[in-house]
Amino acid sequence: MKNTTVVQSMINAIDKPAIFITPDYVIHAVNKAYLETYDTEVTLGQSRCHQISHHSNEPCDKHGEQCPLQQCQNTARAANAVHIHNTTDGKSYCDILMKPIKGDNGKIMGFLEILDAIDYASTESKKDTMIGQSAPFKQMLNKINRASQSNIAVLLQGETGAGKELVAKAVHAASNRKEKPFVVIECTGLNESLFESELFGYEKGAFTGATTTKKGLIEIAHGGTVFFDEIGDIPMNMQVKLLRLLETQCYRAVGGLKQKRSDFRLVSASHKNLLDLVEKGEFRRDLYYRIAGFPIYLPSLRERQEDIPVLANHFIRLSEYKHKKFSNNALTLLSQYPFPGNIRELKNIIEQSALIANEDIIHRSDLPESITHSKTTTVNQAQAVDTAVISLDDVEAEYLSKVCQQYQGSPAELAIMLNVSVRTLYRKLQRYGLKLPVAN
Numbered sequence: 249m250k251n252t253t254v255v256q257s258m259i260n261a262i263d264k265p266a267i268f269i270t271p272d273y274v275i276h277a278v279n280k281a282y283l284e285t286y287d288t289e290v291t292l293g294q295s296r297c298h299q300i301s302h303h304s305n306e307p308c309d310k311h312g313e314q315c316p317l318q319q320c321q322n323t324a325r326a327a328n329a330v331h332i333h334n335t336t337d338g339k340s341y342c343d344i345l346m347k348p349i350k351g352d353n354g355k356i357m358g359f360l361e362i363l364d365a366i367d368y369a370s371t372e373s374k375k376d377t378m379i380g381q382s383a384p385f386k387q388m389l390n391k392i393n394r395a396s397q398s399n400i401a402v403l404l405q406g407e408t409g410a411g412k413e414l415v416a417k418a419v420h421a422a423s424n425r426k427e428k429p430f431v432v433i434e435c436t437g438l439n440e441s442l443f444e445s446e447l448f449g450y451e452k453g454a455f456t457g458a459t460t461t462k463k464g465l466i467e468i469a470h471g472g473t474v475f476f477d478e479i480g481d482i483p484m485n486m487q488v489k490l491l492r493l494l495e496t497q498c499y500r501a502v503g504g505l506k507q508k509r510s511d512f513r514l515v516s517a518s519h520k521n522l523l524d525l526v527e528k529g530e531f532r533r534d535l536y537y538r539i540a541g542f543p544i545y546l547p548s549l550r551e552r553q554e555d556i557p558v559l560a561n562h563f564i565r566l567s568e569y570k571h572k573k574f575s576n577n578a579l580t581l582l583s584q585y586p587f588p589g590n591i592r593e594l595k596n597i598i599e600q601s602a603l604i605a606n607e608d609i610i611h612r613s614d615l616p617e618s619i620t621h622s623k624t625t626t627v628n629q630a631q632a633v634d635t636a637v638i639s640l641d642d643v644e645a646e647y648l649s650k651v652c653q654q655y656q657g658s659p660a661e662l663a664i665m666l667n668v669s670v671r672t673l674y675r676k677l678q679r680y681g682l683k684l685p686v687a688n
């Protein structure tokens with residue numbers, strides 16, 4: 249292809265994985281970083297991008313993902329999307345930037361695809377990452393990645409326990425401030441004097457008890473990110489001081505005369521709707537616009553039910569009961585519960601159930617009553633009878649688990665009652681990780 253040498257040298261200069269593709273998805277130029285990212289061999293002029301990244305012969309939009317190439321072609325402008333790719337590290341999230349490349353005649357001759365690995369999120373259980381694979385989760389990742397590339401003030405809005413602090417950490421970790429401090433300021437319960445001394449620090453002798461000079465959190469955060477958690481809880485009179493700090497990045501320590509300056513990136517979060525508070529006169533409008541440069545909505549767990557099984561298995565893996573597993577039946581019931589406390593509540597429930605379960609399989613009956621007796625769950629269950637078919641294996645496992653807890657007789661008698669041979673009974677017990685109590 250004409251111009252290929254020019255395109256190849258352009259791609260070689262990019263330090264992230266990059267390829268040049270034509271509208272038929274065929275790769276015509278590739279850089280070293282790309283070749284190192286994927287284990288499938290690239291044959292220039294033959295291999296298609298989806299064959300390398302998705303191990304699929306069809307473009308990604310055929311599998312429910314948004315195709316940035318088509319977007320780019322339709323608008324003739326750069327497009328981006330978050331995809332799950334099969335890399336040498338397994339299934340990994342990556343942020344794709346697709347740019348149209350025009351030929352000498354001004355027409356689009358192909359597309360430059362640049363990939364950015366998202367290592368703060370994962371589709372599978374991985375320590376210290378955000379777990380999820382649903383569409384709302386991917387949309388959120390897309391926004392986090394965009395936000396982290398600039399210095400814009402980010403406002404995270406989402407229900408309690410939805411992961412706001414984890415997202416704030418991800419925004420910091422993906423930014424060029426990642427080597428500098430990430431400082432959390434809990435705004436709930438801060439009174440005026442605490443607010444000033446915590447944020448701005450104080451000089452020795454500034455008040456009774458100030459026996460030494462203390463640095464404030466804003467000074468500690470210099471060069472990094474400050475996360476104001478539950479910013480909606482800051483009382484009105486302190487909102488003015490915060491606004492002044494955000495506008496000037498300057499402050500004075502309590503009892504100090506010298507003006508100090510701190511360069512920090514602002515991330516705030518609230519579970520309350522701040523615009524409602526603005527309407528009610530409880531939050532300053534000017535402060536709202538200062539902190540809401542780039543709002544990111546965190547979906548509740550109800551909106552990403554598809555993620556519940558992967559999250560449940562993730563929390564089991566992190567617990568001291570890592571060898572235990574959920575039955576499909578238990579996972580189905582968990583997925584139907586509305587989780588008002590979101591991921592934090594799910595995590596607690598998983599830990600409780602794993603502790604309660606006597607066997608290696610965690611059954612529906614091991615889940616806490618808040619789940620098994622929840623009206624919403626029960627209604628969903630009734631509705632689910634026709635739609636969600638529960639596997640017979642799960643029913644059998646649950647029944648045998650109950651029998652194991654209560655049965656006092658001999659295995660031979662039990663086998664007769666169950667109408668199976670003793671060998672079959674033992675095979676089934678082994679399969680579900682169950683044991684009969686030793687008869688007295």
Ligand SMILES: Nc1ncnc2c1ncn2[C@@H]1O[C@H](COP(=O)(O)OP(=O)(O)OP(=O)(O)O)[C@@H](O)[C@H]1O
Nearest residue numbers: 377378379407408409410411412413414519591592
């Ligand atoms: N996507 C995720 N994958 C794995 N764990 C998560 C995810 N999101 C949140 N968590 C975990 O859920 C718990 C609650 O998250 P976090 O504290 O970030 O929520 P929050 O929205 O800040 O809560 P609050 O509103 O109460 O301050 C934490 O233990 C966090 O590690």
